[in-house]
Amino acid sequence: MTLTLHAHPFSSYCWKAMIALYEAGTPFETVLLDQSTFGALKAIWPLGKFPVLVDAARGATIPEASIIIEYLDRHYPGRARMLPDDPDARLDVRLLDRFFDNYVSTPQQKIVADRMRPEGERDPRGVADAHELLGTAYRWLDARMAQREWASGDAFSLADCGAGPFLFYADWVRPIDTDHPHLVAYLARLRARPSVKRTVDGARPYRHLFPGGVPDHAD
Known part of the structure; x- marks a missing residue:
């Protein structure tokens, strides 16, 4: 697999990048971040913030969700562009x-x-x-x-x-x-x-992690 996203499915900034990947229909693998994989994340991005996208084919490591989306839009465009040309x-x-x-x-x-x-x-x-x-x-x-x-x-x-x-x-x-x-x-x-x-549903198993508990109006 060319693209690997280091992410956690409950993280809002990871959702942001994942939504763009799903919109484009671009295949990718996810490295689920936990105590056993966080060291690998810091090895490629010392600040330890996520998500981080690794593009093995291009030899590129891209942090920051907005930059990941622009990178995908440039190198792996989907059915519709995430940033307009105008x-x-x-x-x-x-x-x-x-x-x-x-x-x-x-x-x-x-x-x-x-x-x-x-x-x-x-x-x-x-x-x-x-x-x-x-x-x-x-x-x-x-x-x-x-x-x-x-x-x-x-x-x-x-x-x-x-x-x-x-x-x-x-x-x-x-x-x-x-x-x-x-x-x-x-x-x-x-x-x-x-x-x-898809991102909302993928995060459901982790809702118990939300500080203070999930509100009654959540679905």
Whole structure:
């Protein structure tokens, strides 16, 4: 197998890369990250962050989910491109990619990480700020999605690869309610997308790992 993805199926950033691979229909193997395989990951990417894609045919090691997706789009393009050729449309996709990383995933992870701290080391102010940021992000996205099907228009893109997992988990810590009908509808479209559904289903056996437990509204 040419492509190997070092990943864990419960990781949102791993979902992001896996969604792009599923969208393209590109064959790949997964090295499931656990205590026995983490050393191999650090040998190829000393920072130890994942996912990491290894392309044996090209002799390339690619970290970072967004960069993995752009690499795949360039060297292993699928039925549809994850980044458009038009420069302005491409910038819009990149903007939304950064938005989902910085203003949805980052505050969501702050809230979850705080749950893992001992009681006396928690950061209630930081968690409150993270909730406020998520609320602002939800409002902005709801307005944006009023007139579009996918994050950057009519075509599923790199931005939606991140939106799928990040909104999925954000909804677990700050439910996306009917005050945001366009965002609710967008998340439903993402959840119905075969590539996203496949990652959601692949992660089900690991749901017990979610700090604080899976919320009652999760399906």
